[in-house]
Amino acid sequence: MQLTPRPYSLRNPEGIYFVTFSVVFWLDVFVRQSFKNLFVESLNFCIKNKGLRVHAWCLMTSHVHLIISAAEPEKVNLSDILRDLKKFTASQIIREIETGSESRREWLLDKFRFAASQNSRNTTYQFWQQDNHAEELLSNKFIDQKLNYIHENPVKEGWVEEPQFYVYSSARDYSGNKGLVPINFLD
Template identity: 80%
Template sequence: MQLTPRPYSFNNPEGIYFVTITVVFWLDVFVRARYKEMFVESLNFCIKNKGLQVHAWCLMSSHAHLIISAQQPGKINLSDIIRDLKKFTAAQIVREIEAGPESRQEWLLDKFRFAAGKNSRNTQYQFWQQNNHAEELLTNHFTEQKLQYIHQNPVQEGWVDEAQHYLYSSARDYSGLPGLVPITFID
């Protein structure tokens, strides 16, 4: 019996994927510089130590968009890397919120606790939504569309006038400016 590939999952080990990871309830957690730094540090760790290849990325206040692939297809499982990235950043950021100072500490922890209560996989807190909505980029048109979408997100939110001016995005790299995460450019 042949299994049907699940939609929105990493079915092709050699594929390049557009992924969105979202904080539960779309909570605006990444409004604090320290939480943004933790995400960037974790992303860089996954690139250096876990075989993640990042082609594009953008961290928004409640979610992150990534275009990713494996450095060694077949040997690296993207699903495992994203799981580890989410697990580590969740634990780190929740610890930071618990330690304070965070003006929304009680409210955020209450939301994370509530989300965990709805999910048997979590015991105390759930930071990230379960799904990643992974979409394989199969055509140049779809790839370009997702790349532009990622980079234009901060512009659409009114945070910057030009995409390359947003620090937490690979739009900087694509415009020749130094970025925070090593990028493997899409041809």
């Protein structure tokens, strides 16, 4: 029996992918500075130590958009990097919620606990939704569309008037300013 590839999977090791992953139930977790910083630090760690290339990114309150590729596709697996990024950020944010001064502590932990109870792969909590909604970018038109979509997200939410004013996005880099994450620019 031949297995059908899963939709939105990272099949081409040399591909450039638009990836979105979301907090369970689209919970607005990234409204706290400490959680945003933790995600940025983790993304930077994966760039420096795991062979992740980030071409564009934007952290929203309940999800993240990335355009990524593997620095050395023959040596690293992009799916493994994303798995590790999600696993680490989930454990660190949950630990911060448990031990910090999060005002929504019980409510958030209850939601994460319930999500885990619905998924046999989890034991106590589930922070991220399982899928990564990965789409390989195969044309310049598709690349431009996704790049614009990522950078316009905070503008559409009304957080900033121009994309480059949102700190948690690569729009800053694409406008000539230094952002929080090293970017491999798309041609």
